[in-house]
Amino acid sequence: MRIGIVGASGAVGAEIIKILEERKFKVSSLSLFGSKRSAGKYLSFKKRKIRIQELKKESLKNFDLIFFSAGSDISKKFAHIATSSGAVVIDNSSAFRMDPEVPLIIPEINSKDIEKMGKNIIANPNCTTVISLMAIKPLLNLSPIKRVVATSFQSVSGAGARGIRELIENIEYSLKKGKKFKNIVFEKEIAFNVIPKIGNITSNLYSEEEMKLHNESRKILVDNKINFTATTVRVPVLRSHSISLNIEFNNNVAMENIIKALKKFPGLKVMNSSKNNTYPTPIDATNSDDCIVGRIRDDFTVKNGIALWVVGDQIRKGAALNAVQIAEFL
């Protein structure tokens, strides 16, 4: 396949290159695109150095598949140019996620929806949505779910390569100087702090990130009755997101069946015991393809409720790996 990656120098783009190589994806040619800033730099694929080209309208001809990973403005401007030249686009941004003609895919959950592709574009869901649904889908197979209360603990790499740099600089600066750091990527200092807002605040006072979890989940699960209420929080963790999920089922489900269903679900591991500190942390999920669940317990305050904790590498399963898995299905 003739493959292109737009945003190859970014956190997600660089991971796509790595995963294509790891999974021995059939690549006959690989072209890498970025802005003027990275044009001319080289990245390696299968021991070959590939030069990053500046993205231009005429760049996107003669491809079978192009991964877009450069933000929604770039996807909106260039994805249709790529598809009208014959390529299928797998888009990591939010540009087309809620478009009814664009399937929103987590392969373990709704790979069949790929067939509904109307515009030669497939969207990758928001990273917090992917990781949350990897734990929720096996449970939804046991009973309809009324409501999910989600609190996310999202790493700085969710804001891209610049987010990683800002956390490290902020920590170094604070330790050395003991003065206020001038934050750019995050709205407040992220070192030794947490920021309870990701994305802009919408008309109902939820943030965009919080509404993505509700809206995208309903589309992926084809379930307009399930409700998600979320608080999404940026935390000073380099990589992998964690989400606390409080789930209220319509019916009574035995804990034994819950654990069984989670253990059986592809792409999900269970690390759950009250003994020996057996629960997952973001470091356990980093560089791993699997999401990991733990701290699974009955919610004694509500009928048919449970609480659990799920972690996942959001650059891999929340973006790059999920995109390559979609390409494999294609």
Ligand SMILES: NC(=O)c1ccc[n+]([C@@H]2O[C@H](COP(=O)([O-])OP(=O)(O)OC[C@H]3O[C@@H](n4cnc5c(N)ncnc54)[C@H](OP(=O)(O)O)[C@@H]3O)[C@@H](O)[C@H]2O)c1
């Ligand atoms: N990071 C995550 O955990 C995550 C998870 C899920 C989805 N996503 C989505 O994936 C996309 C990429 O995120 P990221 O975290 O990889 O961001 P990033 O590290 O900031 O990388 C952004 C990439 O876009 C390129 N770019 C920016 N402006 C461009 C332009 N005008 N023309 C061509 N290329 C341009 C950058 O190239 P230069 O180096 O040349 O600037 C860079 O390669 C975003 O839509 C994001 O919402 C990210």
